[in-house]
Amino acid sequence: MKVAVVGATGMVGEVMLKVLAERNFPVTELIPVASERSVGKTVTYKGTDYKVVGLETAVSMRPDIALFSAGGDTSLEWAPKFAEAGTTVVDNSSAWRMDPSKKLVVPEINANELTKDDKIIANPNCSTIQLVMALAPLHKKYNMKRVVVSTYQSVSGTGIKAVKQLENEIAGVEGEMAYPYPIGRNALPHCDVFLENGYTKEEMKLAKEPQKILNDSSFSVSATAVRIPTAGGHSESVNVQFENDFDLADIRKILSETPGVVVQDNTETNSYPMPIYAHDKDEVFVGRIRRDESQANTLNMWIVADNLRKGAATNTIQIAEYLIENKLV
Numbered sequence: 001m002k003v004a005v006v007g008a009t010g011m012v013g014e015v016m017l018k019v020l021a022e023r024n025f026p027v028t029e030l031i032p033v034a035s036e037r038s039v040g041k042t043v044t045y046k047g048t049d050y051k052v053v054g055l056e057t058a059v060s061m062r063p064d065i066a067l068f069s070a071g072g073d074t075s076l077e078w079a080p081k082f083a084e085a086g087t088t089v090v091d092n093s094s095a096w097r098m099d100p101s102k103k104l105v106v107p108e109i110n111a112n113e114l115t116k117d118d119k120i121i122a123n124p125n126c127s128t129i130q131l132v133m134a135l136a137p138l139h140k141k142y143n144m145k146r147v148v149v150s151t152y153q154s155v156s157g158t159g160i161k162a163v164k165q166l167e168n169e170i171a172g173v174e175g176e177m178a179y180p181y182p183i184g185r186n187a188l189p190h191c192d193v194f195l196e197n198g199y200t201k202e203e204m205k206l207a208k209e210p211q212k213i214l215n216d217s218s219f220s221v222s223a224t225a226v227r228i229p230t231a232g233g234h235s236e237s238v239n240v241q242f243e244n245d246f247d248l249a250d251i252r253k254i255l256s257e258t259p260g261v262v263v264q265d266n267t268e269t270n271s272y273p274m275p276i277y278a279h280d281k282d283e284v285f286v287g288r289i290r291r292d293e294s295q296a297n298t299l300n301m302w303i304v305a306d307n308l309r310k311g312a313a314t315n316t317i318q319i320a321e322y323l324i325e326n327k328l329v
C-alpha cells in the first residue's frame with residue numbers, strides 16, 4: 001500500500017507513524033505530508049528518514065490510502081482531491097463526521113457498514129471513541145436511554161502547541177499560549193469553541209457522534225468537556241441510565257469480554273484507570289463501575305484511554321486495516 005500520512009509532523013501524525021510500524025501495516029511507500037512550512041523536513045519511519053511533501057505533491061503521487069490528521073479546513077479542502085485521485089481517505093478531523101454521506105467508524109462497532117464506495121471515512125472524536133467502546137456492548141443488552149458524561153481531557157488532545165504551553169508553565173518559561181488561560185494547576189471547562197447553545201463544539205461532538213456510530217437515536221447524551229493538565233489520555237466520568245435493570249456482575253462480564261476494553265476495577269487494591277497508565281496503550285480502560293444509588297437502572301463508571309492512540313491514530317489505522325482485509329481498497 002502506498003500510504004500518505006497527512007499531518008505527519010503533528011501529535012497524531014507522529015503516533016500514526018509509530019502505530020503503522022508497530023502493527024506492521026503493509027506500507028510499500030510512505031508519503032509524509034504537512035504544511036508548506038514543513039516541506040523538506042524529515043520524519044522517521046521504521047528507522048528510515050522520509051522527506052515531508054506538500055499536499056499537491058502527495059495527491060499527484062496517487063496514494064492508495066491517506067490518513068489525515070491536519071485539521072478540519074485541510075480535510076475539507078483536500079480529502080475530496082485525494083478521493084478524486086482514487087485514494088481512500090480516513091480523516092481524523094471533525095470535517096466529515098456528521099456528513100450524512102460519510103461513515104463515522106469505530107471498527108469494533110460498525111466497520112461492517114463500509115463499502116468500496118466509501119472514499120472519505122471519518123474517524124470519530126477522541127472522547128467519543130472511548131465512550132462508545134464501553135457503551136456499545138452495554139446498550140446492546142440493556143438499552144440505554146440517557147448518558148451524562150463529564151470529561152477530563154489531556155492537553156495532547158489540543159495538539160503540539162498546548163503540550164508546549166503546559167511544559168513552559170511547568171518550567172516557568174514564557175511562551176505561546178494555546179489556551180486563553182494557564183492550564184497548569186488549572187481546569188478549563190472549555191474544549192474547542194463555544195457554540196450558540198452555550199455548549200462547546202467538543203460537547204456537541206459527544207452528544208451527536210455516538211448516535212451516528214450506533215445508528216440509533218433512541219438515546220441522548222449530555223456532555224461537559226473539561227481540559228486538565230494531564231498528557232497521557234482523556235478520562236470520563238459517565239452516568240448511564242438504561243431502560244432495563246441490569247446486573248452489576250453482568251456489566252463487568254460484558255465489558256471484560258469486549259475486545260479493546262479492559263476492566264480495571266478493584267477498590268480493595270485501589271485499582272482504577274488513570275491517564276498515566278493508559279498512555280501509549282491501545283485499550284480503553286473502564287473502572288469505578290457502580291450503581292447510581294440516586295436513580296433506578298443507572299450506572300456510573302470511569303473510562304480512560306490514550307486520545308492519541310485509540311482516540312485517533314490506532315482507530316484510524318484499524319479502519320485502514322479493515323479496508324485492506326476486506327478488499328475495499
Ligand SMILES: NC(=O)c1ccc[n+]([C@@H]2O[C@H](COP(=O)([O-])OP(=O)(O)OC[C@H]3O[C@@H](n4cnc5c(N)ncnc54)[C@H](OP(=O)(O)O)[C@@H]3O)[C@@H](O)[C@H]2O)c1
Nearest residue numbers: 007009010011012034035038069070071093157159160312
Ligand atoms: N490530538 C488528539 O488527541 C486528536 C484526536 C483526534 C483527532 N485529532 C485531530 O487531528 C488533527 C491534528 O491534531 P494534532 O493534535 O496532531 O495537531 P498538531 O499537533 O497541531 O498537528 C497538526 C498537523 O497538521 C499539519 N497541518 C496544519 N495545517 C496544515 C495545512 N494547511 N496543510 C497541511 N498540513 C497542515 C501540521 O503540519 P506543520 O507541522 O507543517 O504545521 C501538523 O502536521 C486535528 O484535526 C485534530 O482535531 C486530534
